[in-house]
Amino acid sequence: MEKEKNPDPLSIFQKAFAVELAKGMGTIKAMEVKSAAKPPNPITITEGVIDSATWAGLIVKRGADAAEYWKKRTLSPSKDPIKAGIDAEAYYASQTKAAIDSQARMKALQKTNLTEYGEIVEATPPSAYADGLTRKTVKINTKIGKLQPLVEGLRKAIAAMPETTDGEREKKMIAARRGMKLVGKVMKGVLGPESIAKELATLK
Helix, strand or coil, rough: CCCCCCCCCCHHHHHHHHHHHHHHHCCCCCCCCCCCCCCCCCCCCCCCCCHHHHHHHHHHHHHHHHHHHHHHHHCCCCHHHHHHHHHCCHHHHCCCHHHHHHHHHHHHCCCCCCHHHHHHHCCCCCCHHHHHHHHHHHHHHHHHHHHHHHHHHHHHHCCCCCCCHHHHHHHHHHHHHHHHHHHHHHHCCCCCCCHHHHHHHCCC
16 A cells, blocks of 8 residues: 655644544553662653643642742732623623523622732631642642543644644644643543544544
8 A cells, every 4th residue: 555645743743642542542541650760860851741640749738848938829819809800700601501691600709808818818727728739649640640541642642743844833723732632621621532533524
């Protein structure tokens, strides 16, 4: 059979991503990579996405370590969070029909103010943020355990695409963006394994 000439970069991406995504979703429960051999050099070049246990651990540790900074930034927001919340009413309503029907969220926001907001934050100890993350360690591990293989699969698929021309590099960036949207749909449960191939066909 004659070899296909000038294959479409997105076609290469779709095939590679489909394979890698299938692998990732089938191995979500076995993410931690262990090695007993000591590397000959202290520097190890790693191209892959870090394992899920390390990723989740960093989220918990760094978040807990940043408890004081979290409180400082929460007490000094870059814009009025109450006003920003009200300004987002249209988008929020489009996502939550029940909320727009009753306007419950907007009415609740209109009853508060920055002074009340500040008082609530001021009364909250910095440890509340760290403790909250620590309490959610199991949930974070589960989420990252599912996310890591999907991101790794996307990374491998993107890496397989050519990038010798500006057009190819542009297609690569578009594929990465659309691929992350697909990963998001899988994480939300909107798509399952049986829907992956169909969804990949839209990445044109």
